[in-house]
Amino acid sequence: SDRIKMSQVEKQRSTIEQFFSGGRVFLTGATGFMGKLTLEKLLRSCEGLEKIYVLVRVKKQKDVEDRLEELFQSVVFDRLKMEQPDFKEKVVLIPGDCVQPDLGLNLEDKAMLMEKVNCIFHFAATVRFDQKIRTAAYINVRATRDLLRMANRMFNLKSFVYMSTAYSYCVQRDIGEEFYKPPITGENLLKLVDSCSDDFLDKITPTLLGDWPNTYAFSKAIAEDVVLNESGGLPLAIVRPSIVIPTAKEPIEGFIDNYYGLTGLLLASAVGLIHVWYAKSDALSDIVPADYAINNAIAAAWSVGVEEPENNVAMGDCRKPPIFNYVSTRENPLTPREIMRYGETHFAKYPMKNMLCFYFLTLTSNYYLYITLKLLFHYIPAYIVDFVARLIGKKPFLVDGYSKIGKFMSATEYFSINQWKFSNDNTQALYRSMSESDKKKFCFDMGTIDWNAFFDIYARGVRVYLAKDPMETLPEAKRWLRKLQVMYHIVICTFWIGLLWTGYSLVKFVF
Template identity: 45%
Template sequence: MITTEEMLQGTEVTGTPIQEFYHGSTILITGGTGFMGKVLLQKLLRTCPGINTVYLLIRSKKGKDVEKRMDEIFEDVVFSKLKEEVPKFRHKVFAVSGDCSLPKLGLSAADRQMLSSEVDIVFHGAATVRFDEKIQVAVAINVSGTKNILELARSMPKLKAIAHISTAFCHCPRKDIDEKFYNTPISYHKIMDLVESCSDKTLEEITPSLLGDYPNTYVFTKALAEEVVQEECQGLPLTVFRPAIVVGTRNDPVQGWIDNLYGPTGVMVGAGVGLLKTLNCNEKCIANIVPVDMAVNALIASVWDIACNNNNNNNKNNNKGDKTTVPIYNYVSSCDQPLSWGEFMNLAMTHGMAIPTIRSIWYYSFRLTKNRLLYLVQVLFLHFLPALLVDTVIVLARGKPKMLKVVKKVHRFSDVIAYFSLRDWDFTNKNLHALWDRLSDEDRSLYDFDMRTLNWDEFFYGYLRGVRVHLMKDDLSTVPQAKIRWRRLYWLHQGVKLVLALLALQLLRPVLSYIAMHIFT
């Protein structure tokens, strides 16, 4: 294994098989400014000192050019360990202005020629992850973007490997999901034609019929993107990596790092601050979550695998027109370390209540409800009516109401994730296990992705602290103050319950008196 110290000293050493594979490589990453992309970037630069260059495909956003956006991502704490171990890494990283949703990736002729001639490894992770994204936007980024990347990859004479980052749930209408391609109910060609020929209003109207059994545009377009990969894979050293629900880091480079409120993390935060009281969820179903650092390790290894162990056979078969030889890796927890949603929330509650946040607005009171009707009743009484009451008080005090708006947003978010919290899937991950078996002992240590060794209790200890510190920006030094606040909120919570119970008793007194009179007389 090549260490950072040896690299800085210029010592001639032999690295692990994965380090040797990446040595001298020029890498293109799309989605490098995203959650998983940041962890991938720092891991490659930190553990593979022989990497020559990394190009990040970045689009201008909110008036910021690509250089400014790239500089900003390196301010994140997730790069702190990289800065300590490899302080001169910046000369290896370059921003390239582009947009996956545009024809030819929106690249200038010079940049396209440069990438084509220099790049030998591609990580395609750019995607819109909004579940409720408009169909035309999701198709442009997730489907057309994938097609555009493969078109560029085909022009790279030095190409050793390309990884398409998909999702384990891209075929979620199925119960069983193996590590293979599946047909989509409608071809990506037809969807792209519709997007080009129909107005935005028409597309909005027909989106439900286009989705069919798919719950949202995200998983639907990710399934179509896999169809693009399947159709365009001939002759390319290509792999598909399907992570499940990606959450905070286990321990690398820092414990519990996370930078977004997506999925179950948003549920934890909402419940932790006292805003979210109920969720439409089956507590017995499996929460297929995976730590982002372990997922990235598996991704890095899968690229090594396709180039060093599968490449020759794949190219031989692909040239014969066989579209089923692309290695697909399902990176899920259900196969090796299953965790139910009930266990998820119990662990979150246990570790969260030990370090309550100073930002709490109410005491923790949360429940998982499988029955849809009962859930809607709870939403009415536990979310909307209290929010309406608070907004009424704010209006009377001549303030601007906001709680009802917040609750509506939380409710939309809850509805989006309900599909995944009420179902179970039968995944297989034999390819992933075979990949693990092919790793050397040194690479297993450096790129550990074996879910069988993960201790959920230890993970949640760091996960909840990471959410508090990195996401909520609430340092652990405020815990004593937050506990005092929580005790006050607890007694206020109990007081409100007592008042409501007495009020309910008063309202029911005539009914109870009538029943008692007829029973005992």
């Protein structure tokens, strides 16, 4: 009975927190969306951590200290400031740049990291779909290779987590938690970009990409192959989140600071710019909250770092690092039609004071209908608005705005019109292996998400953190919404009356 009681006590304790106690973590990409959330979560939930070394790129006229201070101004750290006012003492800045060889580290910092670090989170990446192939190769491929070579010489390394994407091998329609053949090896890609001019690389990029839709997915696929070939038996895991959306719970609800993917579409719809979505209504959209994805990555670090083999879900061929597909479609599927319905319910509930039109979104998977609706809902109104702007001496802006939005929409169409089937057995096994305490503290069970409730959080988060429109302006925004609706109906009535009058005049003229 004592043994049973002891096992129950062990089950309640946070073994993940214990794993990081006294630890020294090296984090890349800390100024990015996922990086800053990881930094905050580790500091707040793993109080026993000794140090977190943060790679920070030095920008012109801003030294490293200024950049980190700027990072800590984010609302992400407000809760941490209240709970642990001295948290900054644990953060050590390491100047570097992932565009440079060896992450731009100087020899002294490199030697210090190799001696002291026992856990690495490599999150630094360029996530731009239209990034130049040279930059994508240097940041996403070479920096990963160089860091792995450093890791192989680290004296005390317990775990290494590489952040990839569930769409790295989007050319596969069934994506398992396994490695696939890359489009080109990392070494060959780096030789190519090192030996060719920018103009030549621009010309051959479409041929080089082949079936890959963009340089981001292409370079991430190659980086995974680099991980496989350079890991050399390291305690390493690859985590592959799907499309990351705002936080569900931690450290604050609805936090988001970028326009990528679904978030950009919903924001553009909320301000009245986008009214047509090119997507299959009944396909599955794979989206995951950012805080859940971070918890999955932290749990993966623990999993590959624990000594007990039974706790490590790195099953199968021990020479290959485990891969964790972090996806929602297995436990909590969602379709574009449902997203559109939730958007109508919740984004319309929180209108924005600077919106150009009220929220409405039409869904179609017919390309020709999509082009027609874009012309009707986007470009014709834009030309009319810009024409009126010129008449009253204002600068036209809407047509140019739609051209920029069009590039963004074109980049994301591949992911909204195609569908993938993901497996996530390793991820599910990882969650089952966690203690009850860890499941609460580092929850990443997608089955616990109520999408209807989440989209309410999503809408408020996009309004407050992306549109920078505080909730205090909501009454003003609702008054503006009512005016827009009245103006819309006046315009529609005028249009139909004009159309009928024109038709009547033509008939009268002919007969």
